[in-house]
Amino acid sequence: MDIFSILPIDVVGGVILLWIVLGLLGLALQRSPHLICRFLFPAGASISFVLTLTALWALNATPDIAVLPLGLPDLPLHLRLDALAAFFLILLGGASFGVSLFAAGYFKTMQGRVLGLLCLEYHLFLASMALVLIADDAYMFMVAWETMALSSYFLVTTDHAIPDIRRAGFLYLLIAHVGAMAILLSFGVMQAGHGIAAYTFNAMRQVHLSTFWSSIAFLLALAGFGAKAGVLPMHVWLPEAHPAAPSPVSALMSGVMLKMAIYGILRVTFDLLGTQLWWWGVLALGLGLLTAVFGVMFAAVQGDMKRLLAYSSIENIGLLLVGIGLTLIFHVYGKDTLAALSLTAALYHSLNHAFFKSLLFIGTGSILHATGERNMGQLGGLIHSMPWVSVLMLVGVLAISGLPPLNGFVSEWLLLQAFLLSPGLPNSYVNMLVPVAAGGVALAAALSAYVMVKFYGVIFLGLRRENEARPMKHAHDAGPWERTGMLWLAAGCVVLGLMPVFVVQQIDAVSQMLLGARLGNSGTNWMFLAPVDTHRASYGPLYFLVAVAGVMLLTVLLVRRMYHSRTRRGPAWDCGFPAQTARMQDTAEGFGQPIRRIFEPFFNIENELPTPFDTHPKYHGMSEDKLWYLLYLPLKSLTEKLSGWVSLLQHGRIHLYLTYTFVTLIVLLVFV
Amino acid sequence: MRNPELAIIFQLTQLLLVVLAAPLLTGWVSQCKAWLQNRTGAGVLQPYRVLHKLFHKDAVIADNASWLFRITPYIVFGCMWLAAAIIPIIAVDLPFSRAADVIALVGVFALARMFIALAAMDIGTSFGSMGARREMLVSFLAEPALLMVLFTASLISHSTQLTHIVETFAQHQFILYPSLAFASVAFVMILLAENARIPVDNPSTHLELTMIHEAMILEYSARHLALIEWATSLKLFAYMSIGIALFLPHGIISVGNWAGLPLAIGLLFGKLLLAGAGLALLEAMMAKLRIFRAPEFLGTAFLLAVLGLLIHFLLGV
Numbered sequence: 001m002d003i004f005s006i007l008p009i010d011v012v013g014g015v016i017l018l019w020i021v022l023g024l025l026g027l028a029l030q031r032s033p034h035l036i037c038r039f040l041f042p043a044g045a046s047i048s049f050v051l052t053l054t055a056l057w058a059l060n061a062t063p064d065i066a067v068l069p070l071g072l073p074d075l076p077l078h079l080r081l082d083a084l085a086a087f088f089l090i091l092l093g094g095a096s097f098g099v100s101l102f103a104a105g106y107f108k109t110m111q112g113r114v115l116g117l118l119c120l121e122y123h124l125f126l127a128s129m130a131l132v133l134i135a136d137d138a139y140m141f142m143v144a145w146e147t148m149a150l151s152s153y154f155l156v157t158t159d160h161a162i163p164d165i166r167r168a169g170f171l172y173l174l175i176a177h178v179g180a181m182a183i184l185l186s187f188g189v190m191q192a193g194h195g196i197a198a199y200t201f202n203a204m205r206q207v208h209l210s211t212f213w214s215s216i217a218f219l220l221a222l223a224g225f226g227a228k229a230g231v232l233p234m235h236v237w238l239p240e241a242h243p244a245a246p247s248p249v250s251a252l253m254s255g256v257m258l259k260m261a262i263y264g265i266l267r268v269t270f271d272l273l274g275t276q277l278w279w280w281g282v283l284a285l286g287l288g289l290l291t292a293v294f295g296v297m298f299a300a301v302q303g304d305m306k307r308l309l310a311y312s313s314i315e316n317i318g319l320l321l322v323g324i325g326l327t328l329i330f331h332v333y334g335k336d337t338l339a340a341l342s343l344t345a346a347l348y349h350s351l352n353h354a355f356f357k358s359l360l361f362i363g364t365g366s367i368l369h370a371t372g373e374r375n376m377g378q379l380g381g382l383i384h385s386m387p388w389v390s391v392l393m394l395v396g397v398l399a400i401s402g403l404p405p406l407n408g409f410v411s412e413w414l415l416l417q418a419f420l421l422s423p424g425l426p427n428s429y430v431n432m433l434v435p436v437a438a439g440g441v442a443l444a445a446a447l448s449a450y451v452m453v454k455f456y457g458v459i460f461l462g463l464r465r466e467n468e469a470r471p472m473k474h475a476h477d478a479g480p481w482e483r484t485g486m487l488w489l490a491a492g493c494v495v496l497g498l499m500p501v502f503v504v505q506q507i508d509a510v511s512q513m514l515l516g517a518r519l520g521n522s523g524t525n526w527m528f529l530a531p532v533d534t535h536r537a538s539y540g541p542l543y544f545l546v547a548v549a550g551v552m553l554l555t556v557l558l559v560r561r562m563y564h565s566r567t568r569r570g571p572a573w574d575c576g577f578p579a580q581t582a583r584m585q586d587t588a589e590g591f592g593q594p595i596r597r598i599f600e601p602f603f604n605i606e607n608e609l610p611t612p613f614d615t616h617p618k619y620h621g622m623s624e625d626k627l628w629y630l631l632y633l634p635l636k637s638l639t640e641k642l643s644g645w646v647s648l649l650q651h652g653r654i655h656l657y658l659t660y661t662f663v664t665l666i667v668l669l670v671f672v
Numbered sequence: 673m674r675n676p677e678l679a680i681i682f683q684l685t686q687l688l689l690v691v692l693a694a695p696l697l698t699g700w701v702s703q704c705k706a707w708l709q710n711r712t713g714a715g716v717l718q719p720y721r722v723l724h725k726l727f728h729k730d731a732v733i734a735d736n737a738s739w740l741f742r743i744t745p746y747i748v749f750g751c752m753w754l755a756a757a758i759i760p761i762i763a764v765d766l767p768f769s770r771a772a773d774v775i776a777l778v779g780v781f782a783l784a785r786m787f788i789a790l791a792a793m794d795i796g797t798s799f800g801s802m803g804a805r806r807e808m809l810v811s812f813l814a815e816p817a818l819l820m821v822l823f824t825a826s827l828i829s830h831s832t833q834l835t836h837i838v839e840t841f842a843q844h845q846f847i848l849y850p851s852l853a854f855a856s857v858a859f860v861m862i863l864l865a866e867n868a869r870i871p872v873d874n875p876s877t878h879l880e881l882t883m884i885h886e887a888m889i890l891e892y893s894a895r896h897l898a899l900i901e902w903a904t905s906l907k908l909f910a911y912m913s914i915g916i917a918l919f920l921p922h923g924i925i926s927v928g929n930w931a932g933l934p935l936a937i938g939l940l941f942g943k944l945l946l947a948g949a950g951l952a953l954l955e956a957m958m959a960k961l962r963i964f965r966a967p968e969f970l971g972t973a974f975l976l977a978v979l980g981l982l983i984h985f986l987l988g989v
Contacts, residue, residue: 380796381796383738383739383740383794384736384738394740398783402782403779403782403786404772404776404779404780404783409776409779413775413776416775416819417775417832420826420832423827423985431985432982432985432986435823436981436982438819438820438823439816439819439820439978442815442820443812443815443816445815446782446812446813446815446816447812449786449808449812450808450809450811450812453789453793453804453808454805454808457789457790457793457794457801458793461738461740461790461793461794461796462793462796463736528771536830536831536832537773537831538770538773538833539771539772539773539775540770540772543768543770544754544771547754547768547771548750548751548754551749551750551753551754552746552747552749552750555749555899556746559727559895559899562727563727563895564730565895566730567730567731567732567733568730568732568733569732569733569734569735569737570732570733570734571734571735572734572735572736572795572796572797572891573732573890573891573893574795574797574798574799574800574890574891575878575880575890577797580798584797585793585796585797585798585800586793586798586801586802586804586805590801590805591801591804591805593805594805594806594809594964595809597964598967
């Protein structure tokens with residue numbers, strides 16, 4: 001093949017192959033774990049980088065299609081790289097670049113055999129996610145989807161010697177497969193009985209379904225992809241699986257894999273299904289809002305740092321679903337520019353979440369390595385011993401809290417603008433309820449700031465909470481590989497925050513493809529983001545940053561020049577209280593107490609408090625998910641009961657089974 | 673912007689004006705409170721004296737304070753100064769105002785709050801983390817309510833730019849928007865909560881169990897404390913300016929109108945005098961709530977704001 005005729009899709013295919021080869025090499029190099037860490041993971045990272053650049057190139061190009069001579073008879077494997085896939089490939093490449101670099105340092109201490117397997121699963125996981133994005137028929141899609149689920153299951157259960165981790169992995173596998181079944185059914189509905197060749201996405205695009213069947217397909221897809229994304233009430237696996245997995249894996253699962261589900265929803269709803277109905281949007285909006293508020297509420301009461309982040313992912317998925325719901329509503333009512341605005345908000349937020357959540361998750365990995373502790377109540381004061389990690393994590397924390405001038409704010413701003421533009425819809429109920437839903441979004445956003453103050457404050461600030469078993473004094477900062485990975489993701493948060501106009505222009509290609517409208521930028525120049533027109537709203541983060549920095553610098557200079565900068569160190573004042581110890585600081589439970597109290601009806605709370613006279617006081621507090629008891633346990637006992645009935649037939653004796661066969665034959669002969 | 677140089681001059685004037693006048697407003701509110709409590713009071717210039725004293729002292733920093741603790745006062749001061757500077761209080765269409773609309777303004781307040789809460793936790797005292805926790809509690813309840821108020825105004829004026837909101841409202845001759853009436857009550861409640869005022873917090877208390885804002889800044893001294901105090905004044909000034917811009921925008925001029933400038937400044941001071949006195953009166957009439965009554969208070973504010981929004985939809989104004 002001529003080098004100049006290489007298409008983006010060829011490069012993506014090559015990337016997938018290279019990832020698989022790297023994984024297999026890892027398996028072969030089991031005996032030399034340092035080679036795996038030193039070469040294979042950085043090589044994987046550079047492939048991610050190539051993928052990002054390729055996808056950026058493909059975003060504005062015409063869609064590429066490829067058909068591989070593999071697969072089922074009558075159904076060869078179809079691949080397609082269009083703007084939607086390219087956008088999510090950028091997300092995959094950008095986030096996995098940082099995570100793979102981090103992994104090169106993080107897995108250093110791991111045993112060879114485990115590391116070899118892990119390297120295989122890790123790269124297979126990445127390859128399968130890329131394959132999900134470029135799949136263009138249902139068969140290919142499901143194969144990639146299942147590979148993704150299985151490889152991530154094995155990654156989650158890396159430490160399978162621990163029973164809790166096996167349990168978490170099983171829960172994840174179960175819900176992933178329930179979801180996969182729903183997705184498969186949804187594809188089945190969409191191909192509408194036209195035979196096996198109709199399982200290509202292109203054939204599905206041609207089919208015109210009745211509103212009833214397209215609603216069924218949408219609901220099935222929403223349930224299936226929702227299970228993977230952690231939409232209420234199928235969120236229970238997230239807070240179990242994310243803490244169980246090694247940190248780089250949690251970062252990929254939360255930052256990238258959840259977005260694959262968002263991709264799936266977008267692909268089915270806007271691309272494969274020809275028509276949309278307004279109530280789908282209302283459903284998605286409502287479900288998203290519930291998920292967001294629920295997620296952040298539970299994040300606020302967690303004591304385990306990775307569980308906290310997992311719940312925060314649930315919140316962010318909720319916000320994404322709100323964006324998608326709003327897009328649907330606008331699109332159905334023919335307001336395509338507004339639909340483009342809310343779609344842009346959702347896609348922008350996906351990208352942002354990939355960066356800051358991956359950053360925070362790998363940061364917890366560094367903390368875990370340094371201290372061996374996941375419980376925030378045992379940490380504290382790490383800002384002194386881990387300067388790099390603490391600065392980079394601060395960027396992530398500010399970004400996820402949606403504060404200007406970082407990236408989280410831009411997508412939140414776009415989403416709120418979309419809400420503000422909703423008046424004028426022909427349906428007056430929707431018209432009235434939608435801006436009120438903006439209040440829910442604002443609540444979730446404000447609560448996430450609470451959660452992040454707790455997260456950062458309890459882990460990094462304050463005094464070290466000394467623990468006899470693991471002295472925190474030896475907590476060391478992250479190594480160079482880990483730092484580079486975190487630095488990349490943190491830089492991503494800053495750049496995505498400061499260059500919104502550029503990012504929005506890229507996302508326009510996706511809006512054009514899905515909605516046939518682009519947002520454009522009516523701002524006068526590249527510094528001001530003005531989605532609709534400058535009079536309506538504009539936001540200039542660079543301008544803003546320069547202004548804040550200028551004012552701050554001026555203040556510092558003035559204070560130094562006019563007065564003095566004499567500083568003394570002394571013991572903390574604390575209202576004159578002399579016997580202050582590290583135990584008197586808020587723990588994670590303490591900081592979450594107001595939330596527990598305000599939202600009490602939503603939690604199952606279990607507290608054991610020591611008496612004031614206890615010399616060795618022990619505290620135990622749990623806030624559990626009520627849905628687990630109200631939905632999952634009844635479901636489980638129902639399943640058990642049903643399988644109990646079925647087991648009445650099973651006795652494990654061969655003559656009994658022969659009798660069953662005989663009876664069945666007789667019955668069939670009589671009736672048929 | 674018709675004339676960029678002129679706009680910049682107006683912007684710089686406002687920057688200087690707000691930073692110099694903000695302590696005066698705080699002083700005026702305390703003086704009014706003193707009068708209402710039958711005290712002589714320390715005079716409206718007291719905040720300046722306090723700032724002067726604090727800037728001259730040597731700063732004492734706790735042994736385990738990190739860099740975060742030391743940069744926070746500058747960040748908070750910078751954010752508040754900028755926030756107060758972009759709100760159109762004298763003239764609309766200032767150059768900075770395009771960088772941040774009302775949503776971004778809420779973001780700036782949130783940024784400052786986040787840093788101050790983190791700095792409070794940095795020393796690791798029980799009061800610090802208690803203050804941070806309570807501050808975040810109040811803010812997560814107040815922020816949605818504030819956004820709802822701002823949304824009502826934005827929906828009426830079809831813009832989230834304060835400049836445009838002011839222009840829309842100032843054009844009409846004292847039309848009473850029913851939706852804005854609800855929003856204004858909600859806004860006053862939010863103003864009380866966000867500025868650490870009675871009934872949610874008490875700016876003059878150091879009683880351990882009740883303080884919120886003061887608990888967070890317990891460890892600050894000298895120039896750091898001065899900057900934070902100044903930033904607190906600026907925040908009050910900024911909130912009052914938002915209130916004026918939303919509910920009483922009449923008399924705000926456009927950039928370049930030199931002749932109208934003295935009148936605009938005079939009007940602004942008049943409005944602030946009244947608002948400050950009103951704030952003192954409100955504070956004197958109410959008792960402080962228990963901290964766990966604060967959610968009810970702010971929940972009411974949120975509902976009022978939502979009611980305003982719904983009324984806007986029902987009546988179309």
